[in-house]
Amino acid sequence: MIIGENFFLTEFEKTGTTFLREYFKQYKNVKLTIHHDFIRKENINLLEKNYRVTTIRNPFSWYVSLWKWSCHMKKKSPLYSNLTSRRIKFGRLKTKLITINYLYAQLFKNIYLWEKLFEDPNSKNNFNKWIKKFLDDESKLEIGSDYSFTASNKLGYMTFQFLIRNSLKNNLDILYDSKNLGLEPIKKLFNNQFTNYILKTENLIHDLKVFLNKIGLEILNFHKLQNYQPVDKSSEYLEYYNDENKELIMKKEQIIFKKFYSEINI
Numbered sequence: 001m002i003i004g005e006n007f008f009l010t011e012f013e014k015t016g017t018t019f020l021r022e023y024f025k026q027y028k029n030v031k032l033t034i035h036h037d038f039i040r041k042e043n044i045n046l047l048e049k050n051y052r053v054t055t056i057r058n059p060f061s062w063y064v065s066l067w068k069w070s071c072h073m074k075k076k077s078p079l080y081s082n083l084t085s086r087r088i089k090f091g092r093l094k095t096k097l098i099t100i101n102y103l104y105a106q107l108f109k110n111i112y113l114w115e116k117l118f119e120d121p122n123s124k125n126n127f128n129k130w131i132k133k134f135l136d137d138e139s140k141l142e143i144g145s146d147y148s149f150t151a152s153n154k155l156g157y158m159t160f161q162f163l164i165r166n167s168l169k170n171n172l173d174i175l176y177d178s179k180n181l182g183l184e185p186i187k188k189l190f191n192n193q194f195t196n197y198i199l200k201t202e203n204l205i206h207d208l209k210v211f212l213n214k215i216g217l218e219i220l221n222f223h224k225l226q227n228y229q230p231v232d233k234s235s236e237y238l239e240y241y242n243d244e245n246k247e248l249i250m251k252k253e254q255i256i257f258k259k260f261y262s263e264i265n266i
Contacts, residue, residue, distance in 0.1 A: 053197045
């Protein structure tokens with residue numbers, strides 16, 4: 001997390017937060033905590049700050065970026081590690097309502113198949129097989145993260161990841177309640193998130209400069225951070241999708257599209 005005098009910034013993965021961390025290291029009065037840190041009881045007072053900032057990215061780009069990164073990082077990627085391991089931990093069994101279906105999925109999932117889908121980061125064929133299987137309701141239990149235990153099949157993985165970083169932990173219980181199968185509880189949680197300012201990956205440099213002016217921070221050197229600056233690959237990454245999976249992403253991440261990318265209509 002990035003914490004300044006009158007702001008904090010949560011770090012939603014694959015949205016340019018590595019660049020943001022490198023940039024804010026230039027300020028003596030800005031603190032960096034663990035990357036992708038959460039709001040907890042110990043730091044709840046951060047919610048008193050004027051600007052509670054997060055980042056967002058076009059879902060089409062986000063999934064391709066996440067998959068490519070996982071292809072390269074393998075076991076260092078939490079996503080890859082979850083999909084290619086049998087996630088049966090006693091801590092998780094005690095804190096979640098685990099069903100026989102979940103245990104069965106973990107014990108008998110085809111780890112070899114998941115590994116094959118991460119072999120080549122340039123294979124559009126592998127990507128389309130992966131995204132279809134990954135977001136399929138029957139494969140959800142194979143993921144082995146908290147997302148596996150969410151109740152609604154209308155909740156996309158990206159929306160889930162966005163919400164867990166920008167909502168209070170107690171408010172997230174609604175996602176695991178078997179009574180909440182529709183979109184309304186997800187919309188409610190989305191509307192109650194604690195962040196109030198957004199930086200978009202596609203316009204990150206521009207959005208950051210606007211934000212710095214707003215909070216009264218001097219704009220410092222960008223040139224030496226060129227290697228970290230995110231490049232907008234929206235058009236290139238959209239080409240990875242077949243038509244079926246374009247519709248799948250639009251359906252699963254419809255709340256993000258409606259709130260942040262309403263101009264996109266595939």
